[in-house]
Amino acid sequence: MKKILFFFLLFGSLSSVFAQGYQIGDKAKDFSLKNIDGSMVSMADFDEAKGFVVIFTCNHCPYAIAWEDRIIELHQRYAAKGYPVIAINPNDPEVQPADSFEKMIERAKEKNFPFPYLFDEEQSVYPVYGATKTPHVYLLEKEGKDLIVKYIGAIDDNYEDANAVSKTYLADAIEALLAGKAPNPAETKAIGCSIKFKK
Amino acid sequence: MKLLFSIFVGVLTGWTSFAQTPVIVNYTELKPLLHKQNDTTYLVNFWATWCSPCVEELPYLEAINEKYEGDEAFKMLLVSLDFKRHLDSRLLPFIEENKLNPEVILLSDTDANYWINDIDSSWTGAIPATLIYRNKQRWFKEGSITFQEIDSVLINHFFKTE
Numbered sequence: 001m002k003k004i005l006f007f008f009l010l011f012g013s014l015s016s017v018f019a020q021g022y023q024i025g026d027k028a029k030d031f032s033l034k035n036i037d038g039s040m041v042s043m044a045d046f047d048e049a050k051g052f053v054v055i056f057t058c059n060h061c062p063y064a065i066a067w068e069d070r071i072i073e074l075h076q077r078y079a080a081k082g083y084p085v086i087a088i089n090p091n092d093p094e095v096q097p098a099d100s101f102e103k104m105i106e107r108a109k110e111k112n113f114p115f116p117y118l119f120d121e122e123q124s125v126y127p128v129y130g131a132t133k134t135p136h137v138y139l140l141e142k143e144g145k146d147l148i149v150k151y152i153g154a155i156d157d158n159y160e161d162a163n164a165v166s167k168t169y170l171a172d173a174i175e176a177l178l179a180g181k182a183p184n185p186a187e188t189k190a191i192g193c194s195i196k197f198k199k
Numbered sequence: 200m201k202l203l204f205s206i207f208v209g210v211l212t213g214w215t216s217f218a219q220t221p222v223i224v225n226y227t228e229l230k231p232l233l234h235k236q237n238d239t240t241y242l243v244n245f246w247a248t249w250c251s252p253c254v255e256e257l258p259y260l261e262a263i264n265e266k267y268e269g270d271e272a273f274k275m276l277l278v279s280l281d282f283k284r285h286l287d288s289r290l291l292p293f294i295e296e297n298k299l300n301p302e303v304i305l306l307s308d309t310d311a312n313y314w315i316n317d318i319d320s321s322w323t324g325a326i327p328a329t330l331i332y333r334n335k336q337r338w339f340k341e342g343s344i345t346f347q348e349i350d351s352v353l354i355n356h357f358f359k360t361e
Binding site: 061096136157192 | 322
């Protein structure tokens with residue numbers, strides 16, 4: 001019995017470690033990260049924006065690649081409405097060489113990314129947000145000077161086939177904000193590549 | 200003749216164990232395999248051929264399997280999250296090249312938002328992830344594992360009964 005109790009305590013403490021990061025309703029921290037064009041980008045630079053679609057993503061992950069075109073489309077659809085995409089690569093290129101800054105520039109050129117693609121070089125932003133994988137979405141809405149987390153999770157429900165998507169979670173969440181409503185669901189999950197951190 | 204026959208059967212079964220073709224399942228089909236109530240300890244690892252930390256930990260899982268396989272009370276299952284269209288081009292060659300012994304199945308189910316939580320509510324969806332269970336007792340970890348870690352979880356929490 002003692003052992004079982006210990007087991008649950010251990011398990012409980014482990015899950016609370018994983019639960020760190022933002023919850024719905026939290027104030028998100030701005031950042032200043034290097035963009036692929038060499039400039040530093042912060043959310044404070046976007047006066048016109050009503051909010052942001054912050055997506056932790058990368059070059060190498062097949063899931064990130066599978067969703068790339070859909071991320072571009074989302075930006076094209078919603079940037080003009082006040083919700084631009086900001087993509088952030090959180091991976092350590094020493095662990096995952098395909099996710100180096102140079103490779104980010106290459107990938108962004110190949111795909112003509114219309115949004116900033118930033119490098120979390122010091123790996124200081126993704127842990128604050130609580131991102132664990134790529135892609136991992138945080139939809140933020142401006143409330144006065146604050147950026148409030150309104151939706152966390154997946155882009156949609158089909159990683160294999162963009163034409164077979166049945167639930168457009170992220171687009172629905174942005175539409176809800178545009179309509180002055182709270183996204184429902186506010187949190188979803190998808191499989192992704194674990195973020196590669198320094199060992 | 201009998202001997203020849205048994206060699207033939209042996210070669211055949213040896214062959215099939217190396218050239219296993221993973222079945223493709225949806226979550227409805229996978230779920231019963233995550234909830235068997237037969238006193239056997241099951242280790243279920245979620246991985247993909249393109250996931251480098253997953254591939255790095257496979258040798259540890261193989262070693263665990265080697266240590267406990269043949270023991271009726273232990274079984275390992277590798278659930279691949281490779282894309283369905285990559286079954287023949289990537290997953291099968293990977294299994295053959297690495298001579299993977301534990302059973303591999305491919306989970307292809309788009310409603311991940313449902314099944315990730317259903318497998319373990321603490322799972323955010325990153326792989327690798329490992330589930331160990333025996334009847335109602337469950338242990339789950341998102342992230343990489345080591346041989347020592349899994350071995351001690353098995354010995355301390357699953358193989359020893361009070």
